Amino acid sequence: MQDVEFTVERGTLYMLQTRTGKRSGAAAVRIAVEMVDEGLIGETEALQRVPPEAIEQLMHPMVDPKAHVTVLAKGLPASPGAAAGQIVFEAMEAKEWAADGKAVILVRPETSPEDIQGMAAAKGILTSRGGMTSHAAVVARGMGKCCVAGAHDVLADPEKGTMTVEGRTLKRGDWITLDGTTGRVLDGQVKLVPPSMSGFFERFMQWADKHRRLGVRSNADTPLDAKRAREFGAQGIGLCRTEHMFFDAERIAWVRKMILAEDVEGRRAALSHLLPMQRSDFEGILEAMDGLPVTIRLLDPPLHEFLPHEPEQIAALAKDMGVSAEHLAETVESLREQNPMLGHRGCRLGISHPEITEMQAQAIFEAAVALARKGKHPIPEVMVPLVADVKELKNQADLVRRTAAAVFGKAKVTVPYLVGTMIELPRAALTADEIAEVAEFFSYGTNDLTQTTFGLSRDDAGKFLPLYVEQGLFPHDPFQVLDQRGVGKLVRLGIELGRGKRPDLHVGICGEHGGEPSSVGFCHSVGMDYVSCSPFRVPIARLAAAQAALRETGVEDRTAATV
Amino acid sequence: MQDVEFTVERGTLYMLQTRTGKRSGAAAVRIAVEMVDEGLIGETEALQRVPPEAIEQLMHPMVDPKAHVTVLAKGLPASPGAAAGQIVFEAMEAKEWAADGKAVILVRPETSPEDIQGMAAAKGILTSRGGMTSHAAVVARGMGKCCVAGAHDVLADPEKGTMTVEGRTLKRGDWITLDGTTGRVLDGQVKLVPPSMSGFFERFMQWADKHRRLGVRSNADTPLDAKRAREFGAQGIGLCRTEHMFFDAERIAWVRKMILAEDVEGRRAALSHLLPMQRSDFEGILEAMDGLPVTIRLLDPPLHEFLPHEPEQIAALAKDMGVSAEHLAETVESLREQNPMLGHRGCRLGISHPEITEMQAQAIFEAAVALARKGKHPIPEVMVPLVADVKELKNQADLVRRTAAAVFGKAKVTVPYLVGTMIELPRAALTADEIAEVAEFFSYGTNDLTQTTFGLSRDDAGKFLPLYVEQGLFPHDPFQVLDQRGVGKLVRLGIELGRGKRPDLHVGICGEHGGEPSSVGFCHSVGMDYVSCSPFRVPIARLAAAQAALRETGVEDRTAATV
Secondary structure, eight states: OEEEEEEEETTEEEEEEEEEOOOOHHHHHHHHHHHHHTTSSOHHHHHHTSOHHHHHHHTSOEEOTTSOOOEEEEOEEEEOSEEEEEEESSHHHHHHHHHTTOOEEEEESSOOGGGHHHHHHSSEEEESSOOTTSHHHHHHHHHTOEEEEOOTTEEEETTTTEEEETTEEEETTOEEEEETTTTEEEESOOOEEOOOOOHHHHHHHHHHHHHOOSEEEEEOSSHHHHHHHHHTTOOSEEEEEGGGGGOSHHHHHHHHHHHHOSSHHHHHHHHHHHHHHHHHHHHHHHHHTTTSEEEEEOOOSOGGGGSOOSHHHHHHHHHHHTSOHHHHHHHHHHHOOSSGGGSSOTHHHHHHOHHHHHHHHHHHHHHHHHHHHTTOOOEEEEEEOSOOSHHHHHHHHHHHHHHHHHHHHHHTOOOOOEEEEEEOSHHHHHTHHHHTTTOSEEEEOHHHHHHHHHTOOTTTGGGTHHHHHHTTSSSSOTTTSOOTTTHHHHHHHHHHHHHHHOTTOEEEEOSGGGGSHHHHHHHHHTTOSEEEEOGGGHHHHHHHHHHHHHHHTTOOOOHHHHO | OEEEEEEEETTEEEEEEEEEOOOOHHHHHHHHHHHHHTTSSOHHHHHTTSOHHHHHHHTSOEEOTTSOOOEEEEOEEEEOSEEEEEEESSHHHHHHHHHTTOOEEEEESSOOGGGHHHHHHSSEEEESSOOTTSHHHHHHHHHTOEEEEOOTTEEEETTTTEEEETTEEEETTOEEEEETTTTEEEESOOOEEOOOOOHHHHHHHHHHHHHOOSEEEEEOSSHHHHHHHHHTTOOSEEEEEGGGGGOSHHHHHHHHHHHHOSSHHHHHHHHHHHHHHHHHHHHHHHHHTTTSEEEEEOOOSOGGGGSOOSHHHHHHHHHHHTSOHHHHHHHHHHHOOSSGGGSSOTHHHHHHOHHHHHHHHHHHHHHHHHHHHTTOOOEEEEEEOSOOSHHHHHHHHHHHHHHHHHHHHHHTOOOOOEEEEEEOSHHHHHTHHHHTTTOSEEEEOHHHHHHHHHTOOTTTGGGTHHHHHHTTSSSSOTTTSOOTTTHHHHHHHHHHHHHHHOTTOEEEEOSGGGGSHHHHHHHHHTTOSEEEEOGGGHHHHHHHHHHHHHHHTTOOOOHHHHO
């Protein structure tokens, strides 16, 4: 589509200038489809005329471009879309107000796993700290909820119930509007435009699916997410994080009892209460994805993430649990780590506490058996996290397979399944040939792989990474756009080594990069089987995968010229 | 040397059995040398008959094998040798008692950089927490002081001035003896055997030097260490950690003023007080190593390591510094990191605070100029830490070179120097070809490279690494013995890429592995130019390097058979 300036002077038509017209995502898709219908361009050309990022706009409410707005502050565009609501400062408050039918925006310095339910209840999330891959940003994107993160000028004071922005003070209940696509915090209740996944969009995405080679899966931790992901075209789940199921109020009590148990028997007793809950989660997810693969990651985070750290919270929890505050404080202290990212987590937990792996495997296979009995086709893929050496994987894989055999033997039903591993440590990529002797699939965890390859903590990089990007030391934030020269080299090496040993090795990616267009292109080029991303990014990944395939087959990429 | 059992029965001599005789390190060296003198074996055979670890025993006092001992507890053999002394629980106390001429053993839960002076004053160090590469262990080995670390049964209570071991309570001032070679904590004052670096040892080490190809340098942070390292045969300094110079009481005050300064001018003012102190350190070290290269690493640790973290300490320091406790607490909080190992440190500091790099470079080059004027031959090699991308190195290298030019221009004296980098992140090894375009040398920091390649924090691994080694998941603690299959692959790749771009690239190692025999063998096999280790490990590295060279030239390795 072109903007054309012309003038008619003394009967003569003068064409003054012409340029590619700016258009919304919806318009870009519609124009491309209509041009195909009019015979002006072909499908493959149409696919290359829409930048994948534009698709994002079709899937979320947006700020009405005609609305008059007052910008209160700017933060990072952490999760796209827009939302208007009344401000609250605590997750619990967000839940209560939402239950009363109010639209709320949750404002926090930063969020943590305990805030999940408040985040789910809110229309949008605003944080003053944290980057594009902070907890708030990642969770909001997964929920398809708009989020502005790291808005440093916003000073929230939960105790007073106020938030100050450049001298202006807003109180609990005041209205603001978040624009997560641009990172703006707007004053008052601004008019929004609803999302529009039109018939044009559906036809366009069908073309994309016809031309792509890469599979597109979704990351999803609940049956609801799984359903939504399937609606967006996901061909399976590439990452189901089981720990997200543990933060529910009833469940976390048992998780904590398990952590505080003095011995294996005590841990087993607590785990036996978690088993039916996990089983029902898995049943729901496997059912929502019936006939499609679901990659379930065993428990990954360090145990101290499930315990409070402040003295008052520890005292309150100790009272609830009927243990001494001193004992609880000692446990918290003994689990404290200097560098938790490099600590006692992932398969290291499953190796030192095999009863956790056993319970999770039992829940997975019992869920699969229950579905198979109902005539469903569950396809669980059990994924062992944070493997550095094949012996760690073998230890856990043996345990998973023994558990599967026991469940199937008892039920007299067998369900096909795979056991594989995350490749998220440099050493796993470097020794991928050895690991592929045991792993039936690889899933690249490029968030962690980026952290370790760069020696860069996602949680701490906010202090200097913006300066690095500004000064051109790094071309992008490597947590957003996959670093092909460094991290990508390990990814490529790992695939070559792995397939050298096991030619039919199934390989995917489940880091945040799985929904970023240039990274999807890279995944195509190194021969991955699929990418997995948050549900709302699935259509973007589908288009990016199609464009990568078209680039490869030599169809000229005109995207850049038409944006 | 053989133990032979025989008997004479009815006039007949019966040889019953024979086996290789156990012998001390001193005896092993003496036997090997005397057998050469007697023409029984050659030099190269002699070199292979002494295991490098045996050399360690020659350099430290040892517990008299004839003494009767009572073992109070067992810990890790963190730094070899033995020491008897009266127990104290605070670094300050150790310093005061030692000044009164007392022999003291410093007992701590764990040590931190503020304890350095107390550690230097003590005869030995005992900690109840931490592994073979904890602060106490690394510093003690550097000082050549005996240390037992991670003796979990020792419960020190500094406030009461007592330490409890399995029900027994010892008071401040009671005598114990540490055996750092075996990890034993012994009751009372046990008799020791003094070290014995005899004439046999000297001749033996000369043979080793004749046959090795690898250079052996030492890690040293003070002129005293540098002198000692040279006496032990070090051919230069491979790692001088400048931050260790900052913990002196007078200096740390200026470091803290620098950190708390509001702006660049404030930081420059504080740094100007540190400049003459750093210059005099560098002058001392370069002079001790006159004519030999000295690799000086720019500031590496995150700034919060220079600040206290407990509320009482913060309040006390705020009073001392004449700032509000609130302001100081806020600064401490703002510098707090989730994963400091992956945080704002190394060249990231030098990039965000170029004035620190500038001051350090100025101190180095002014020291070199002062020595050159006295007719000395200083050879400084400036090393940029924690580089992930060549652009970071270029940023810092340009600053160093500009500073050198300014200092030389003003002094009208020029000193040859190099600028290079640590290779301690996987990404640096993976992009070593790009990095070699700027770096004149590589020094492998295999401590950090092991941490990031495995995704394993040295500080936290103590909770599960012993289990891993016990269960055979890992053959060794990878912080002690270089992991050749994973980390080694990156080392090899980095050397190939680097030398492909710059054939004369000088390559060494400065991690703890530089003094571990099998790792020294690996460094030889990948074509490094030198290894660098703590002063007391220099003779071990010299012998290990000779053995590696002999193995390569096909002389059969009989070491294993004769130990």
